[in-house]
Amino acid sequence: MLIFSTVFVQVVVLFILIFIGVFFSKREILTESAVKSITDIVLYLVTPSVIIKSFLRKFDRSTLNGICLSFLGALIVHLVFILLTTIVFRDREDSRNRVLRFAAVFGNCGFMSLPIQQAVLSADGVLFGASFVAVFNLFSWTYGITEMSGDKK
Template structure:
């Protein structure tokens, strides 16, 4: 079973890497410009990701599953409290204030939607997406409050209510209602939502490839101050979370879902926020890019280790 999970993870990351290269090639050949890529991002955030989340709740209600949802919310809350503390401790030396804010952000927020969901879906199936969606409730609450405030120099201008009512969070709420009350959508609607949701991984990886096409790869590897955060994000932090969750003697599948989410590279919003709020965008891009590449090795390793 462990070998099968490991092989599935390798295959899934390999597929995502190929899709990244497609985006990279399309940008280099000028098939996609920045305006088109921005449109792809808007489609992913506002349409395909919510559809993927919504369809993940298409399970028959059971008391056991409902109990597991409660456990996931508790686990997610504990994890984010721990990461919030670790982010303030691990990077006190050798980094300036802007870099420390970037590192606090990438410590708290792995790439759930762009890479996490597709990997979980490929390795564990849609049931893992359901639990990952629940996991993202505390994640999103923290992302659009504390996460933005890390970068925003004028913190009074952040519209927290508007950010909390994002399409992905609305999809989670609707999905929970459908799950609890066993609401079944008509087949044409269900199938349309499913097809849109399945577009999430290809679009996400193409967006990533387009972004990487504008980065000088040589600089990423020459500036070594991004190596330590990569090791922390991809190996040390998920291992810490794994040890903590095992003290609760919880269902192994739930633990694996939480740990695999935390084994993802930094959220792509790390770069977006750093650029949008005039922080150290080069440092954020280096950490994110290097982590994404290295994760092709570390994600299968982590799955093999904990399975």
């Protein structure tokens, strides 16, 4: 129950921050360039810093096993979703369905989940979550680009 309440509180905090951002944007307190700057700071400074901090630890066999399991789990999840979307959308090859397949395979696993993993599982959650994000990035820049471009070369 404690984990549920921690996740719930973190999700509520994220939605409050989203609401504040929307409110400030509608009131033109935050300009489009300010929003982009804040996003860039979070994406390119805060998130990598949190990931690097999670790696600053004594490394042992169980940590390596956890990273490998997380990596393997991410591979399996992505391959299963690629297979499922290929089956579900097999009769259609237009650009809209390419977008649907891409969206079904690739969620926003880093930007939103890493803060929740940090809150629930501390540095361990971020460490193992970073493995998942690494696989996500690998697939999105290989399969994802191929899928979106329609170029099967």
